[in-house]
Amino acid sequence: MSSFQELIMSVILNPPDENEPLPLSNRKATILGTTITFLIASWIAVLFRLWVRFRIVREPGLDDAFILLAAMTNTVASTCVCLSVYHGLGQHMLYLGIPKMEGFLVLFYIEHNVYITETALIKVSLLLQYFRIFKAGIMRKICIGLLVLVSLWGLGFSIVGWFPCFPVRGFWQRTIGAKCYGFGFGNVQSFIAMFKAHSASNMVLDFIIFLTPLVLFRTPHLRVKNVLAMTGVFAFGAIVVSTSVWRLYSIVAHRAATYPYLDITWFSPTMVILTCIEINLALICASMPIFWPVIEKSFASILVSYELEIVEERVDDHGLAYELEHMRDREGSVKSSATSTRELTQHDDEDGDMARKVYTVGLDPLSEKARTTGLVTDVRSKPKPKWEL
Structure with a gap:
């Protein structure tokens, strides 16, 4: 088993080229531009959703509360990503220095664990939204079962993520001799396995949840207009799932930023960008079925x-x-x-x-x-x- 300190020593003995050209994903403009753009787009969608629920249909519910909470936590995570750019994200970790490296690990700790939490919040919001459609029968029971499963899944990974070391500050202060496991990088095998487990299970749950409403296509006498609208929403959901698959591939390819050598700040930008895109697209997809019919009706009344x-x-x-x-x-x-x-x-x-x-x-x-x-x-x-x- 290899510890964090042992991997650092192997990098010191074989240092990367300090003047190596930055890949596109590691550039400051790419990280900031992608993160901020998608964050703004997701907030527009969420605010449209809340406006429709509170001012148009006047039927707010728990699903709206969870989606608002997810949007707020997403803002925290996106802010940490933007700040990480100024603390070494996209550069070689070996040349950052200990103070800057600790600052990056603090931000990474927050953004990563907020991501784990908000993925569960979005899924819970979607399932609560399905309760408005499936009032009874087998589909409602399936949604209840998925809600219990997602809640336990989110709670379990959140505990592992927010408490990876004892004491917790051992996650970013690697020299105090804290007891770490899983995401805390007690050893490289458990660290990689934990990232793979969360990313893979998140992808599978996304796939199941986005497929659940497909039963609506069996509704008799469904209008072509409604079929096209539902197809658009599911297509958007497919993009979210595809982004999740891409993120899992990135984690596997670089073994959670430890291959071919340990360099979290250099190998993680692609994973970070895909994480931001995935979360923001999921927020937009969860909000579209709420506000799109109102926008469509408004356009119909304007275009004579x-x-x-x-x-x-x-x-x-x-x-x-x-x-x-x-x-x-x-x-x-x-x-x-x-x-x-x-x-x-x-x-x-x-x-x-x-x-x-x-x-x-x-x-x-x-x-x-x-x-x-x-x-x-x-x-x-x-x-x-x-x-x-």
């Missing part, structure tokens, strides 16, 4: 499918008294609603050609007077060009 041309022609004006005398409510009268857009979205003919409707207001359209007097309203409608607002 027909343009109307109204022409009024008075054949004989008998004055207001005549209109009031003959005005009556009958079938065929023109009625409109200020809040309805149904009339703007229905097609009057299948070919999309000009549709013409003529209404005579205030007179019997079959009477002799209708041809010589009264108000004639000519409404012409035609499909509006798709590119024109």
